[in-house]
Amino acid sequence: MKLSDLTTPALVVERDLLDANLAKMAEALPGTRLRPHVKAFKTTELARRMHALGHTGFTCATVREVEGMAAAGLGDDLLLANEVLDCRRLGALDNARVTVAVDSAITVDAAAAGGVREVLIDVNVGLPRCGVAPEKAGQLADYARSKGLEVRGVMGYEGHVMLVEETEEKRRQVEECMALLLKASADVGGDLVSAGGTGTFHVNTWANEIQAGSYCLMDTTYAHAHAPFQQALTILATIISANEAGWFVADLGLKALGMDHGNPTIEGASVWYCADEHTVFSADGKDFAVGDRIRVIPSHIDPTVALHAEMHLVDGDDVLETWPVDLRGW
């Protein structure tokens, strides 16, 4: 199969760039030092490549992601790094080791009631989102143990620091966050101190495992944050209309692109706006014509991938493999 045989819009992953990103991260954070976050790519075939490189534990954001990873035989050690109030589907999995994040007595009760056996105490390290206050983490761990749960340690996501541009300033802010997490870890016990992401993997030396996911495919937002990975995923699109007044229209839009970080990028063009099935742009140093196939770079990889049923691994004009994006939904 050739690139020209694909229906557009289509998620396209360059094998060389993907492999380079995977290798670079595996060298920086070998084995279980990285717990790849599947939410960024939602594709078990891609997770399988990470597993083959030695990353045997994975991070998930939804029950569906945990189920799908277990069904794919990648259930060595799955962390659902999110609070869940109905844990029955997790407790029913008999082919995976499942650990779920808790940050309240209610979520501890839900884990126990659902048949989950292991939990991680989710600690708030500064991002206004989930997580128990650091000073209450030990108490929550005691409560979890009183319910018969194994407490494996702590997690805390320094998400508000991911896009700080200057490395030393980023390191300083991460250190502040991780001081809170290490204090909680001392109170909680357990082995795991889980944190981080693609934006902090290189400076977070305090956590003993990093939950990065975007690094394998990348997007323009993380590229601006100087993450040392290459843009492996683009969206193949077709120019369907051109106007003499100087604009072009490609056949992908809001239903093919996560838009929370703004417009996508097209090399040699200025993007004007996106509609449901259209991206309107003007030429900016490059020639375009109706019928041309172009590459569009999404600004945020995670919600973009969630809009597509499959992604294609390519090498030049050859489509090597087509992978189902099989971890979508809830």
Next chain:
Amino acid sequence: MKLSDLTTPALVVERDLLDANLAKMAEALPGTRLRPHVKAFKTTELARRMHALGHTGFTCATVREVEGMAAAGLGDDLLLANEVLDCRRLGALDNARVTVAVDSAITVDAAAAGGVREVLIDVNVGLPRCGVAPEKAGQLADYARSKGLEVRGVMGYEGHVMLVEETEEKRRQVEECMALLLKASADVGGDLVSAGGTGTFHVNTWANEIQAGSYCLMDTTYAHAHAPFQQALTILATIISANEAGWFVADLGLKALGMDHGNPTIEGASVWYCADEHTVFSADGKDFAVGDRIRVIPSHIDPTVALHAEMHLVDGDDVLETWPVDLRGW
């Protein structure tokens, strides 16, 4: 099945409000005066209700939508209101009447080569997107006829006028757009003058069919534009975390919500931001607690629906039907 049995996040449609919206539109634009746009809901079961009310022709934005409508037996008269460069899948449909928009010689050639028999000349009426210049529409129609295609008329989408707030000003601007379309219609010939949307259905008296879709489910953007329809679709979510500092976290985020029109709305709350699987908000006149199930109103219905595999028709606490969102993808 009860509402409490649903896994969250879940698309939930209130039957009474949906039926009222459908009835109101069917009264304003009966039969083929409305050509409902399926891109707004991507669900053939919902289209079937419109068909039963007399709207036998439909508008589609993708080849996949046309295929799905044909497969569902709703192929009386399907207009693909978008340019397509590979029309072979359209030409292969033998159980539907398919008309495709064209705005250039290349798209005419693609229609003819793909085995499509009928086209509509897409005319630019002011929105910077697809559409031939009005003064060139007749010439393009001649070219299409020279290729053996039946030209059914013209379409022109006044999308830039949809959100004008003041009715008389909106009417004035729509009239300007439609003057261009009627001029093109005179040159092109054919019966159809297709235009409009939920934001202009009540003032566009020049087109002889209106391509509205959002009216059935609605969103906060069109509500601000004073469309006389009610919010029939919400997303059922669960509060999974609460912080003493005053914020709450619900289990839906960027992968459950189209974000191009901004944050969603929660009654009695102020939404702070959305992350992949989280919406963070503070209480604003209402009490919330972990475990509560809440309704979240999306700001833009079309890309929101594209993120979900199914929608549930409900009446109070009863789930009446579960419909697959079966027109997703391309």
